[in-house]
Amino acid sequence: MATRHDTAAPPAKEGGAAPVRPPAVVTEAEQRRRTRLSRRWRRDMRWSPYAFVSPFFLLFIAFGLFPLIYTGWASLHTVELTAPTDMQWAGLRNYTRIFDDDFFWNAARNTLTIGIISTVPQLMMALGLAHILNYRLRASIFYRVVMLAPYATSIAAASLVFVLLFGRDYGMVNWALHFAGIGRIDWQNDKWPSQIAVSAIIVWRWTGYNALIYLAAMQAIPQDLYESAALDGASRRQQFFHVTLPQLRPTILFTCVVSTIGASQVFGEPLLFDANKGASGGAEHQFQTLGLYLYEQGWVNQHLGRASAIAWTMFLILIVIGIVNYVISRRLRASS
Amino acid sequence: MRARTRSAHRTVAFAAVAALGAGLLAGCANDSGGSSGSSDTGGGKGKTTITLGLFGAFGYKEAGLYTEYEKLHPNIDIQENTIERNENYYPALVNHLTTNSGLQDIQAVEVSNIAEVTSTFANKLVDLSKVSGVQKSGWLDWKWQQATTKDGQTIGLGTDIGPMAICYRKDMFQQAGLPTDREAVGRLWAGSWDKFVKAGEQYQKKAPSGSTFMDSPGGLLNAMLGSLSTRFYDSSGKVVYKTNPAVKAAFDLTAKAAQEGLVGSQTQFQPAWDQTISNSKFAAVSCPPWMLGYIKGKSKPDAAGKWDVAAAPQAGNWGGSFLTVPKSGKNVTEAEKLAAWLTAPAQQAKLFSVQGSFPSSPAAYTMSAVTGARNEMTGDTPIGTIFATAAKGSPVQIIGPKDQIIQQGLTDNGVILVTKGKSPAEAWTTATKTIDNNLEK
Numbered sequence: 001m002a003t004r005h006d007t008a009a010p011p012a013k014e015g016g017a018a019p020v021r022p023p024a025v026v027t028e029a030e031q032r033r034r035t036r037l038s039r040r041w042r043r044d045m046r047w048s049p050y051a052f053v054s055p056f057f058l059l060f061i062a063f064g065l066f067p068l069i070y071t072g073w074a075s076l077h078t079v080e081l082t083a084p085t086d087m088q089w090a091g092l093r094n095y096t097r098i099f100d101d102d103f104f105w106n107a108a109r110n111t112l113t114i115g116i117i118s119t120v121p122q123l124m125m126a127l128g129l130a131h132i133l134n135y136r137l138r139a140s141i142f143y144r145v146v147m148l149a150p151y152a153t154s155i156a157a158a159s160l161v162f163v164l165l166f167g168r169d170y171g172m173v174n175w176a177l178h179f180a181g182i183g184r185i186d187w188q189n190d191k192w193p194s195q196i197a198v199s200a201i202i203v204w205r206w207t208g209y210n211a212l213i214y215l216a217a218m219q220a221i222p223q224d225l226y227e228s229a230a231l232d233g234a235s236r237r238q239q240f241f242h243v244t245l246p247q248l249r250p251t252i253l254f255t256c257v258v259s260t261i262g263a264s265q266v267f268g269e270p271l272l273f274d275a276n277k278g279a280s281g282g283a284e285h286q287f288q289t290l291g292l293y294l295y296e297q298g299w300v301n302q303h304l305g306r307a308s309a310i311a312w313t314m315f316l317i318l319i320v321i322g323i324v325n326y327v328i329s330r331r332l333r334a335s336s
Numbered sequence: 337m338r339a340r341t342r343s344a345h346r347t348v349a350f351a352a353v354a355a356l357g358a359g360l361l362a363g364c365a366n367d368s369g370g371s372s373g374s375s376d377t378g379g380g381k382g383k384t385t386i387t388l389g390l391f392g393a394f395g396y397k398e399a400g401l402y403t404e405y406e407k408l409h410p411n412i413d414i415q416e417n418t419i420e421r422n423e424n425y426y427p428a429l430v431n432h433l434t435t436n437s438g439l440q441d442i443q444a445v446e447v448s449n450i451a452e453v454t455s456t457f458a459n460k461l462v463d464l465s466k467v468s469g470v471q472k473s474g475w476l477d478w479k480w481q482q483a484t485t486k487d488g489q490t491i492g493l494g495t496d497i498g499p500m501a502i503c504y505r506k507d508m509f510q511q512a513g514l515p516t517d518r519e520a521v522g523r524l525w526a527g528s529w530d531k532f533v534k535a536g537e538q539y540q541k542k543a544p545s546g547s548t549f550m551d552s553p554g555g556l557l558n559a560m561l562g563s564l565s566t567r568f569y570d571s572s573g574k575v576v577y578k579t580n581p582a583v584k585a586a587f588d589l590t591a592k593a594a595q596e597g598l599v600g601s602q603t604q605f606q607p608a609w610d611q612t613i614s615n616s617k618f619a620a621v622s623c624p625p626w627m628l629g630y631i632k633g634k635s636k637p638d639a640a641g642k643w644d645v646a647a648a649p650q651a652g653n654w655g656g657s658f659l660t661v662p663k664s665g666k667n668v669t670e671a672e673k674l675a676a677w678l679t680a681p682a683q684q685a686k687l688f689s690v691q692g693s694f695p696s697s698p699a700a701y702t703m704s705a706v707t708g709a710r711n712e713m714t715g716d717t718p719i720g721t722i723f724a725t726a727a728k729g730s731p732v733q734i735i736g737p738k739d740q741i742i743q744q745g746l747t748d749n750g751v752i753l754v755t756k757g758k759s760p761a762e763a764w765t766t767a768t769k770t771i772d773n774n775l776e777k
Contacts, residue, residue, distance in 0.1 A: 078777050081427070082456045084434055103773055163607065170611050189756050278423070278744060283752050284766060299427050301741060301774045 075308035082302055094309030104310065106285055107293040108317075110195065114270075114289060115263030118199035118206075123255060126207050127248075130214035131240060144215070147208030159201055159272035163188075166197045166273075188273070191286040198287050201269045206262070210255050217251040218244060253329050260325065264318055267291035290314050384667055386674055388416040389440035391425035394495070394657070395691030401683055405674065412670065422446045433457045439662040441671035445492055447656045450482050452737035453492070458485045462661040465490035467672045474681065478732040479696040483658050492658030493679040496693035498624030499726035500559055500652045501645045502532075503631070503714070508619040512542045518717065521646040529560050529589055532649045536598040539619060549598040551618040552609060553590050553755055554747035556599055559622030560586035561743065562652030562733075568743070569736030575775065577742050578768055587767075590751045591760035601755035603748060610634045624654045625694040625723050628711045641715040645722050651729030656696060694723050701727075738775055745771035 075094050077087040098104050133143055150158065165172045166187035174184050187197045221244065229239050245252075266289045270281050279296035281288025288296075294314065298307030388396070394416075396402060402414040417440060419425040426449050432438040433453075445453050453461070464470055465484075472480050475494045483492030502525075506516040514535065515521050525532040536549035543549070550556050561567050561583065568577040577583050593599050600618055602609035612618060613634040621627065623645065631643065659675040661668060677683065684695035685705040692711070700706055706720035736742075750767030754760055 080777060082430055082434065082452065101773070102769075167608050167611075169608060186756070278748065280749060280770065283749050283756070285749075285770075296774075300423075302427075302430070303777055305777070 071308040071311055074304055075312050077305050079305045080302050081298065081304050084304060087305075090305060094305050095313065097306075098309060098313055103285060103288070103293060104290075104313075107281070107288045107290045110281070110285075110287055111264060111266065111289045111291075114195050114199055114202075114266060114287065115260070117195060118202040118266075119256075119259045119263050121199075122203045122207050123210060123252070123259060125203070126210035126255070127214055127252075129207065129211040130218055131244070133211070133215050134218045144212060147211055149208070150205045151209040153205070155201075155205070155268035156272060158205060159269055162197065162201045162204075163273055166200075189283060189286070191284075194273070194282055194287045198266075198270050198273050201273070202263075202266065206259070210259070213255060214248065214251060217248050221247045249332070253332070257325055257329075260321060261318070264314070264321065265291050267295065271295070383411055383413045384670055385413045385415055386442065386667055386671055387440040388414065388442045388444070388659075389425075389429065390416055390418045390444045391422045391446070392418075392420065393691065394418070394444065395687055395693060396678060399687050399690040401678060401686070405677060412674070414674070422449075433460055433662065436460065436662075436664045439664055441661065441665040441667050442675050443660050443662060444495070445483075445658045445660055447482065447653075447658070447735070448740040448743070450492060450658055451735045451739065453660065454483055454485055455737055458489055458491050460663055461491040462663055462668060462672060463489040463491060464493050464661065464672065464675065467676050469680070470676050474697050474699060476696055476698055476727060476730075478653075478730065479656070481732065482735055483660075492660045493675055494696035495657045495659060495679055496626075496655075496684070496687070497696045497727060497730075498626065498653055498655035499694060499723045499730055500562055500622050500624050500648050500654050501722055501726050502559075502620055502648050503623035503627065503643050503645050504620040505616065505639075505642055506644050507642050508544055508547060508616070509539070511544050512539045512619070514539055516644070518644050518646045518722075521644070525649045526647070527649060529563075529586070529649050533589060533593050533598065536593060536620075537596065540596070540598055543619070546617060548600045548618050549620055550593070551600050551612060551621045552602050552604050553594045553599045553751035554604050555622050556593060557586060557590040557747055557751050558654060558743070559648060559652060560589065560650075561746075562622075562654045563648070563650035563731065564652075564733065565731035566734050568739055569734050571734055573736065575736070575738070575742075577746075577771070583746075584764075587746060587751065587764060588760060591754045591763060594751060594754035595760070599755065601752070603752060622648065622654070625688070625692050625719065626655065628713055628719070629692040632711070632713050635713065640712050643713040643715075645714055645717050645719055647722065647726065651726045651731075653727075653730045653733065688720070694727065696727075698728070741774050742771050745774065 074084075074087070076090060076092070078090045078093075079087045129147065133140060133147075137143065166174075168174065168184060168186045168188065171187065173187065177183075177185065185193050187193045225243050225247070226239055229243050234242065270287045270289050270292050271279060273287065274281055279288075279292050279300050281292050290310070291314075294307055294310045297303050297310060390396075397416060402416075406412055406414060419428070426446065429443055429445070465472065465488075470493065472490075476497065479494040479497060480490065483494070484490045502521075504521060509516050509521070515524060524535050539549040564582050564586070566576075567580060567583055568575065570576045590599075600609075600612055602612055613631055614636050616639065621631075628643075628645075631639075659679060661671045661675055665671055679697070681695065681697040681699040681703065684693075684697050685700040685703040687693050688695055688700070689705040689709055695701065695706065701720070701724040706724065707718065709718075709720040710716060711719055745767050749770040750763050753763040753766060758766075
């Protein structure tokens with residue numbers, strides 16, 4: 001039994017890499033035992049871990065890596081969806097044309113503005129909701145489930161309902177606004193109203209999810225911090241700003257990163273909010289996001305090469321955003 | 337002993353992982369291969385299963401045509417897979433055709449895509465003109481030509497067409513002081529779309545409050561474009577929509593109607609547009625036979641019988657489909673027979689009486705199912721005869737592979753903007769810029 005320790009040794013030091021075999025003390029018995037181990041056993045020891053992890057990597061190669069490389073290759077060609085094997089070399093033409101492609105930059109701006117309009121209120125509301133839910137409430141489980149319900153709703157169903165709510169002539173939002181003395185707003189055809197409406201779908205869908213994450217983090221904050229703050233005479237409000245918020249910093253960073261990634265990939269909401277059921281994001285492309293533009297070029301217009309170049313450009317933009325995010329979070333950590 | 341149980345555990349674990357992985361892969365593979373796999377297994381009783389890939393509402397099943405065919409051919413079993421919208425159906429079909437997998441035995445193609453299919457995929461589809469019982473004279477000439485390649489292969493058999501007339505509300509026309517008799521209404525604008533817009537101006541002067549003459553700018557533009565023989569492409573296949581004076585004239589006339597408030601500000605087939613039907617917000621709509629069914633579906637019951645159908649200023653066509661048979665199918669010969677049977681005059685006539693899909697076969701026009709057809713919305717109007725006249729008068733239109741993109745650009749990124757306060761020139765610029773960007777490879 002004791003000799004088994006060599007295969008299940010604890011890590012050599014805390015935080016170290018995989019278990020390191022301690023230099024074996026080679027006794028006579030040990031030698032004999034080792035020679036008894038069949039070659040098959042050794043091969044098993046060596047290769048079966050790879051077999052265990054292989055399903056993920058095989059699937060990743062088939063559905064992640066290969067499409068990535070193929071898309072890169074296709075982006076250097078003029079190629080149509082109707083004949084994907086008929087590729088004509090185009091060099092960097094698909095990329096250079098992006099620079100003066102008004103529709104691309106329009107979509108990029110829309111992605112940014114929709115991202116801001118949806119992410120900022122969403123995270124602030126989530127924080128507020130989590131704070132309220134953190135108090136002792138009657139039926140708190142019920143509220144938590146209710147908050148998560150939008151997240152469990154399909155985007156398609158939600159978007160279709162929102163399209164009806166935001167209708168110009170018969171929509172409920174305009175009906176409510178008219179009591180406030182505000183005239184009819186054309187939620188689909190005017191630029192800012194349409195972006196706000198699309199953002200509203202996103203906010204509705206993700207606020208509860210983020211609130212639950214915040215709530216979980218809040219409940220992990222030690223109670224004695226609040227106690228000592230209270231002893232020092234801090235009000236509820238001060239406690240929130242000086243105890244809760246600093247303790248939540250890593251969680252807030254996490255939700256910011258996840259929301260930024262989500263915002264840069266917004267697709268379903270504007271697609272289904274489109275009055276034309278197409279992918280142009282409104283008659284004047286007023287709420288067409290990058291994801292939607294990519295889809296329009298690839299699937300509606302069938303220009304595989306152009307769509308691939310857009311996909312790679314989006315990928316590069318995301319990397320830049322990721323680096324900026326990283327730098328900011330390091331600054332924050334350094335300053336605290 | 338211990339080592340053995342360990343390796344036994346390992347084997348079990350490995351088997352589990354392998355099974356899981358295989359399951360995942362099979363789950364993916366099912367997606368593309370499922371249909372072709374099912375077609376050779378049949379119903380287990382030695383039956384041949386023929387699958388159809390359709391979109392929208394063809395109504396074959398509802399009209400009982402499958403049951404009828406299965407009764408005639410006891411060894412055949414028919415299954416259909418329907419996708420609601422052609423925008424989702426067609427890209428998948430393109431993918432399946434390029435990879436030659438996942439195809440059904442019979443695939444439907446919409447008229448806006450038939451030019452692309454005919455020019456790019458003819459080598460993957462069966463030449464149906466050689467199938468016994470199929471004759472060129474069985475279809476309207478232009479319908480037959482649309483699915484025929486330059487070297488004379490006919491890869492699609494016409495199902496329905498959409499000859500356009502004008503459906504109008506008798507009660508609203510009367511209130512506005514316009515004639516209500518369908519002959520007199522037809523004379524009001526016979527021969528020219530300008531006259532049609534003039535009639536609209538006349539309507540608008542005394543219109544019931546809150547109503548417009550026509551439903552939408554897109555509907556008006558579609559009707560005009562549908563009556564042109566040359567619109568987006570010239571006969572050599574070059575894109576000419578921007579320089580074709582007829583297209584610009586249709587665009588400008590629609591924009592004028594929009595500026596004068598003669599058309600609603602909705603986009604067709606959107607919920608908001610549906611609401612204008614149920615609230616009786618417009619008096620006329622350009623109207624292929626299937627539109628009557630749509631109106632019926634969205635109207636309140638009291639609108640029944642208030643509609644009538646008059647001839648359009650110029651006959652045109654809107655919509656219609658074809659059935660194709662991919663060469664790589666499992667049951668090509670049986671599929672050919674079924675496609676020919678489904679598109680034969682008798683079946684087309686039956687489909688019209690049940691589903692409102694208008695036959696593309698002139699032989700059906702004299703059948704009682706067509707001449708005797710009535711619609712709840714239009715009372716005792718002989719709609720079959722009216723649409724048959726429109727069908728015969730429709731021009732042989734030059735269609736191109738990207739018709740849909742161009743048409744959608746002109747309507748949804750074009751004339752609709754005029755109803756939102758943009759000038760016609762701005763709308764034209766937005767439309768052409770969008771279309772050109774979408775066409776550029």
